[in-house]
Amino acid sequence: MIPMADEPLVLGIETSCDETGVGIVRGHTLLADTVASSVEEHARFGGVVPEVASRAHLEAMTPTVERALERAGLAFSDLDAIAVTAGPGLAGALLVGVAAAKAYSLGLGVPLYGVNHLAAHVAVDQLEHGPLPKPCIAMLVSGGHSSLLLVPDVAKEVIPLGSTVDDAAGEAFDKVARVLGLPFPGGPYIDREARQGSGTAVAFPRGKYDDGTLDFSFSGLKTAVARWVEAREASGQRVHVPDVAASFQEAVVDVLTRKAVAACRRHGVDDLLVGGGVAANSRLRALAQERCDAAGIRLRVPRPGLCTDNGAMVAALGSDLVAAGIAPSHLDLPADSSLPITTVHV
Amino acid sequence: MLVLAFDTATPAVTAALHDGERVLAESTTVDARRHGELLIPAVEIVLREAGVVLREVTAVVAGSGPGPYTGLRVGLMTAQALASTLGVPAYGICTLDAVAYASGLSEPFLAVTDARRKEVFWASYADARTRLGDPSVDRPQDLPTEPPLVGAGARLYAPDRLAENAPDYPFAGALAALAAERLAAGDELGPARPIYLRRPDAKVPGAPKKVTA
Numbered sequence: 001m002i003p004m005a006d007e008p009l010v011l012g013i014e015t016s017c018d019e020t021g022v023g024i025v026r027g028h029t030l031l032a033d034t035v036a037s038s039v040e041e042h043a044r045f046g047g048v049v050p051e052v053a054s055r056a057h058l059e060a061m062t063p064t065v066e067r068a069l070e071r072a073g074l075a076f077s078d079l080d081a082i083a084v085t086a087g088p089g090l091a092g093a094l095l096v097g098v099a100a101a102k103a104y105s106l107g108l109g110v111p112l113y114g115v116n117h118l119a120a121h122v123a124v125d126q127l128e129h130g131p132l133p134k135p136c137i138a139m140l141v142s143g144g145h146s147s148l149l150l151v152p153d154v155a156k157e158v159i160p161l162g163s164t165v166d167d168a169a170g171e172a173f174d175k176v177a178r179v180l181g182l183p184f185p186g187g188p189y190i191d192r193e194a195r196q197g198s199g200t201a202v203a204f205p206r207g208k209y210d211d212g213t214l215d216f217s218f219s220g221l222k223t224a225v226a227r228w229v230e231a232r233e234a235s236g237q238r239v240h241v242p243d244v245a246a247s248f249q250e251a252v253v254d255v256l257t258r259k260a261v262a263a264c265r266r267h268g269v270d271d272l273l274v275g276g277g278v279a280a281n282s283r284l285r286a287l288a289q290e291r292c293d294a295a296g297i298r299l300r301v302p303r304p305g306l307c308t309d310n311g312a313m314v315a316a317l318g319s320d321l322v323a324a325g326i327a328p329s330h331l332d333l334p335a336d337s338s339l340p341i342t343t344v345h346v
Numbered sequence: 347m348l349v350l351a352f353d354t355a356t357p358a359v360t361a362a363l364h365d366g367e368r369v370l371a372e373s374t375t376v377d378a379r380r381h382g383e384l385l386i387p388a389v390e391i392v393l394r395e396a397g398v399v400l401r402e403v404t405a406v407v408a409g410s411g412p413g414p415y416t417g418l419r420v421g422l423m424t425a426q427a428l429a430s431t432l433g434v435p436a437y438g439i440c441t442l443d444a445v446a447y448a449s450g451l452s453e454p455f456l457a458v459t460d461a462r463r464k465e466v467f468w469a470s471y472a473d474a475r476t477r478l479g480d481p482s483v484d485r486p487q488d489l490p491t492e493p494p495l496v497g498a499g500a501r502l503y504a505p506d507r508l509a510e511n512a513p514d515y516p517f518a519g520a521l522a523a524l525a526a527e528r529l530a531a532g533d534e535l536g537p538a539r540p541i542y543l544r545r546p547d548a549k550v551p552g553a554p555k556k557v558t559a
Contacts, residue, residue, distance in 0.1 A: 044550050045548050045549070045550060045551065046550075046551045049546055049548040051415065051546035051547065051548070052546045052548060054415065054416070054419060055415075055419075055540075055542070055546065058419050058422060058423055058540065061423060061426065061427070062426045062427060062430050065427075065430070066430070076430075076431050091416070092415070092416045092419070095382045095416060095419065095420060096419050096420075096423050098382055099382055099385070099419070099420045099423040099424050099427070100423050100424075100426075100427045102385075102386045102424070103386070103423070103424040103425075103426075103427035103428040103431070104427050104428075104431055106386055106389065106390070106400065106428065107400065107427065107428045107430075107431025107432055108431050175554075178554050179554055223557050226554070226556075226557040226558075227557055227558055230556055230557065230558045231558065234558075331386040331387060331390070332383045332384070332386070332387050333383070334380075334382060334383050335382055
């Protein structure tokens with residue numbers, strides 16, 4: 001698809017957690033997506049250390065922006081707008097991205113759009129699969145979030161339907177990985193182990209499975225896995241990691257996909273989007289497809305590189321805001337670590 | 347020469363412009379929790395008051411700390427990004443040097459700022475322009491006991507030792523003047539990178555806690 005010349009050229013900056021993401025889009029055409037990750041610096045701590053992440057963002061920002069421009073074959077002067085994640089996320093980490101975005105906006109004399117991280121996870125799918133159906137249901141699952149959203153128009157209105165009452169899905173993956181002696185971040189390692197195991201080997205509990213809400217709970221599941229493993233070890237039995245990983249993973253994706261389909265049915269919506277880092281999980285993608293097919297729901301899942309945090313998603317949402325004629329943010333825009341999902345832009 | 351300087355390493359969010367001769371404009375707000383919100387508006391204010399446009403700036407200078415990290419990064423990130431759009435260098439100058447420079451003292455003293463957690467960031471000076479050694483972070487009671495003190499850290503912990511008429515904060519007018527002076531003298535200025543002095547608070551975890559007794 002050849003981009004139309006009048007579509008805005010937007011640079012997006014994402015620093016809500018441990019990835020310094022910079023993306024450039026023209027309309028819904030992806031021109032560059034560069035990410036500098038500090039994940040290796042966090043691995044030995046078993047989780048993201050906010051101060052380590054913030055320091056890494058400051059180091060990585062300008063080189064990552066320059067790399068993105070280089071990859072897109074563009075100069076600063078080509079840009080029409082800057083978009084940045086204003087929240088939710090780690091306060092100190094967000095602030096580095098917001099400071100950079102404001103400086104780029106002021107220095108280039110182009111408008112700034114402060115956007116919601118979660119809405120950006122929804123908007124990014126348009127770079128791969130075209131305009132979003134209005135409305136659609138979005139399920140966002142990551143290390144920090146597990147949410148079901150009704151999205152009438154991602155540039156204007158996002159309505160929360162349910163979310164986790166305790167741990168995020170990705171957080172449960174990290175914690176279970178630790179119990180199983182797998183590295184951080186746990187998601188990819190559990191996914192890999194699970195392929196060699198059986199998802200029905202252990203019947204782990206499914207929190208809030210039949211409670212009639214669209215909320216999630218993963219804390220009990222995590223504890224159940226730890227208890228099961230400890231009981232095995234205490235009685236001197238071998239723990240077959242692939243089976244435990246597969247059974248845990250099955251419990252998570254069973255609840256997620258069941259509630260996502262329920263959300264579609266309840267709101268009479270036939271389009272489901274799954275995004276966020278956990279959407280890179282191969283079993284979640286497979287089971288979501290299976291259940292959507294059975295329910296007559298069209299499923300959209302961005303490729304894994306666009307599911308994890310990145311700057312392209314921020315640029316994509318920024319591009320939607322420009323196209324919708326939304327007023328830009330002021331340059332005294334604060335970073336808001338607990339920005340509600342109902343606030344798409346600030 | 348047109349130097350745009352700002353500092354966010356203390357509760358003062360401060361920006362100024364200097365043309366090599368004098369400070370054209372300065373804007374300072376003391377608010378320890380809103381560096382991210384206040385800095386760019388301060389830059390816009392000094393540009394407007396000085397009647398210049400950003401394109402005319404030939405160097406961007408940020409206080410490089412030491413200072414509380416979240417605020418400190420706002421200034422340095424802003425300097426790096428702004429300078430890259432303008433195609434001019436971004437420099438960092440030790441925040442304590444700006445406090446020292448503004449004191450105008452010609453005898454030895456210590457510049458001291460608040461490091462929180464009942465500690466101070468400090469450095470020793472032979473006079474307003476000459477720092478002796480690298481900055482440190484210590485408990486206020488462990489500072490050298492002889493020389494007079496300048497800076498908000500001194501006002502907080504040892505007000506009886508404060509030098510007269512010395513500034514509490516690294517006002518950007520002083521930072522810009524110091525930068526202009528060093529640039530005019532052909533001195534090499536450092537990069538706009540942070541002086542942290544402390545490692546991130548993080549512990550490598552032990553084995554996972556048992557959930558069963």
